[in-house]
Amino acid sequence: MMDSGSDSPLYLGLDFSTQQLKVVAIDGDLNVVHQNYLQFDSELPEFRTQGGVYLHMDRLTVTSPVLMWVKALDLLLDKMKKEGFDFSRVRALSGSGQQHGSVFWRTGASQTLAHLHPDQNLHQLLQDSFSVLDSPVWMDSSTSYQCQNLEVATGGALRLAQVTGSRAYERFTGNQICKLYQSRSARFWCTERISLVSSFAASLFLGGFASIDYSDGSGMNLLDIRTKRWSEVCLEATAPHLGRLLGLPVPSTSVLGPVSNYFVHRYGFSENCSVVAFTGDNPASLAGMRLQQGDMAVSLGTSDTVFLSIQEPRPALEGHIFCNPVDLEAYMALLCFKNGSLTRERIKNQCSGGTWEHFSATLRETSPGNNGNIGFYFDSQEITPPASGVHRFDSDNFEVSHWSPQVELRALVEGQFLSRRLHAERLGYSITAGTRVLATGGASSNRELLQVRFFSIRQKFLICFLLVLIHQDQNRYPFTQTGSIFLLVRFWLMCSALRFTPWICPTRPAWGRPTGRCTVIYPSKGSGTDPLYLNAVSNTLYLTAVSNAVIPNRHY
Ligand SMILES: Nc1ncnc2c1ncn2[C@@H]1O[C@H](COP(=O)(O)OP(=O)(O)O)[C@@H](O)[C@H]1O
Ligand SMILES: O=C(CO)[C@@H](O)[C@H](O)COP(=O)(O)O
Known part of the structure; x- marks a missing residue:
């Protein structure tokens, strides 16, 4: 899969999603040169997850073991090394994570992250670095009580939606943090930092706590989507000292710093390799799919989501508005369906x-x-x-x-x-x-499924549409990672002052002219x-x- 004999720079994208960890590397011409993945249930059976998660007795609480994600990264990078992937060519890396999931770093974790010894696995080194071992994930619906309180404290469901882009949702991180604070306060008090799955993954590479980006941060019921700062009212209604525990949010294209020495010594990364902010998997897909005005995307991963890019946010009692990952002036609207x-x-x-x-x-x-x-x-x-x-x-x-x-x-x-x-x-x-x-997403490789069209004719008017089905040959590499890569390639090439049209989609060079990876169905x-x-x-x-x-x- 590697292109042979070349030493041109590569860009690495990772996706920490619900059921697996995926990785893809591309070159400066946006050709995919390496892809790999690790399935949590089958390749890490010691964690005993089903579909990457634990469903608790109450059938509402859903968590994933944070050390499973760490171990998955160990194993995936080891796999790549064994297959001869040349990490020294990686100029920059970025990635995405399932949205809303939270990681609670124990006091002292920043010191541990800064001094990782390259002879040991990350999951050994970080064993004691989490105050909560089972991270709440997006499938959780156990925080109705906290949601109710947040809406009351912030002036009602619609008011909360106007500020944060969504009314209170059970899976949104702020409500999960509030539940932890109320029900297991000892764990809360020994927490040094709270990350999303995306910023947690970036932290591993950075060797320090990574900032939460605006797009994924919009899925917390804490961020003011217009000012792009944490909403003080929401922070206060959720838990004490929360601003300090979250750190300042940053644009999704931010360069956070160089990869940590651990990766330089253990895998041979260049010390000049940059880590670009990680974001949510849906925002990363939006970036990777290069949605144009009027386009709509459907992601058929573990969840089904429908999303589009919009200019004017009109938050409502249903659905979500997130900050757009590629355009600071724009937003993205999203609907999420758990039973996909x-x-x-x-x-x-x-x-x-x-x-x-x-x-x-x-x-x-x-x-x-x-x-x-x-x-x-x-x-x-x-x-x-x-x-x-x-x-x-x-x-x-x-x-x-x-x-x-x-x-x-x-x-x-x-x-x-x-x-x-x-x-x-x-x-x-x-x-x-x-x-x-x-x-996009795992199920988008299924043509018959997609041909059950969900947008069609109403009241005798033929609504003509073009269903663009894009899937990768092996059904594994949808747009999420390429979206993250897309952000970092864009940044990198702009910084390098190369003459480059940043909005070239790696998998779709021009509309209507699909490559081997892309199918257009009329x-x-x-x-x-x-x-x-x-x-x-x-x-x-x-x-x-x-x-x-x-x-x-x-x-x-
Ligand atoms: N041929 C197929 N037809 C329909 N669904 C499929 C097919 N292949 C895989 N899937 C679905 O894709 C899902 C995984 O998609 P993926 O995007 O990798 O998930 P995630 O990123 O959430 O881990 C699986 O749960 C599976 O049901
Ligand atoms: O909760 C949401 C979006 O709001 C989910 O879409 C998660 O982001 C999980 O994504 P997949 O693993 O299904 O891609």
């Missing part, structure tokens, strides 16, 4: 013999609209909307308890995509002629074949299902 890939995996295992090939074959063989059957599957408490349970409706709109495997599978996929579309439209992010929908012109599920009846069904759904712990 893991629910599809469950149905795949139950209904199609456990293989994606059979899953896809069933989608090919069943008809759009599913003969009027549609289902909504909230295996765990959903984020958008905050509902739970499984709801199946037949063509007469009666709720039913089961279906044939084929009907079940199609009902799931159509229900998921209908929900993505409806919630996006409710926020005013509508599809117009020429809108491009770009897909929508079918056959308006009559569009599925029933996109009509008003199904919309109503969906809303009924949701309003009938159990919505625990969310009484505000």
Whole structure:
């Protein structure tokens, strides 16, 4: 995979996501020269995670072992070294992390980070550096009480959304910090610094605490997205001395400093290799996909997310507004759906013999609209909307308890995509002629899945759109890491005063001219074949299902 015989500079991007750690290296011409990954469940079985996380007894608390992430980095870099990757060529590195997850560094950790001995693994060296070993992650929904209090303290849900971009959400880091402070205060008091997963990962490379960037910092219910400073009201309502524990937030393209001596001596990095701020995986995907005005992206990772770049923030009671990672004047709007890939995996295992090939074959063989059957599957408490349970409706709109495997599978996929579309439209992010929908994430390699279109015809008007499906050959390297790399390459090349058009996408040199890594699919012109599920009846069904759904712990 390495290009041979060259000593040109390379740029490294890492993605600490929910189920795995991925890495990609590119050269100055944006060619991918190395890719690798490490799956948490299968390659680090001693941590006993499922899908990279622990689901606690209350079925609301979800955490990941922080030392698993550290060990994953050890093993991945060792793997690369064994395969002959030349770390000395890396001019700069950056990365991304699953959003909202928090890492609590124990008092003394900054000293440990600054004096890491290159003969030992990071996970040995950092064993005692965390005041909380199980980091809360984005799937957690255990902080409804803290959310309620934060909204009251800040003048209500909408007011909080106007300041921080979101009303109070259970998984948002501020509410997780507040829960720790209230329920395990001894742990809180022995904490020296609080990082997001992204800034934690950057800290490992930096040998010191890395700043939180504006984009990922927007997912905490703590950052004022307009001033780009921590909101004093939110800090005070969350926990004492929080400003000091978080450090100052910085732009997502900031260079934080050189890589630490540990990496120079252990792996042969150059001491001039820069560490650029890490950001959230969705913001990194936005950067990597080079979304243009009017484009919409869907990420089908562990979560399903829908996001787009916007100029004017209009925070609402649903969805999130984050600072844009590449344009300080702009923002990004995002909707997150928790029951994405893991629910599809469950149905795949139950209904199609456990293989994606059979899953896809069933989608090919069943008809759009599913003969009027549609289902909504909230295996765990959903984020958008905050509902739970499984709801199946037949063509007469009666709720039913089961279906044939084929009907079940199609009902799931159509229900998921209908929900993505409806919630996006409710926020005013509508599809117009020429809108491009770009897909990334593990499930975006599945053509049949993507062809169940979720943006389509309404009221006889043909909304013509171009569905741009972009996926990497091996289904593993979506835009997240290239997004981070993109930020750092941009920075680096600008600093080097090279003549370079910074906004060249590594995987998509020009619209409409896909490379081998990129597939463009044009929508079918056959308006009559569009599925029933996109009509008003199904919309109503969906809303009924949701309003009938159990919505625990969310009484505000
Ligand atoms: N062929 C496929 N069809 C549908 N889904 C797939 C396929 N291959 C992988 N996936 C899904 O992709 C998910 C992982 O995507 P990925 O973007 O790597 O996740 P994350 O970054 O959150 O760890 C898996 O949970 C799996 O269900
Ligand atoms: O909570 C969110 C976004 O708000 C999630 O999208 C996480 O960022 C996890 O991402 P994946 O691991 O599913 O890519």
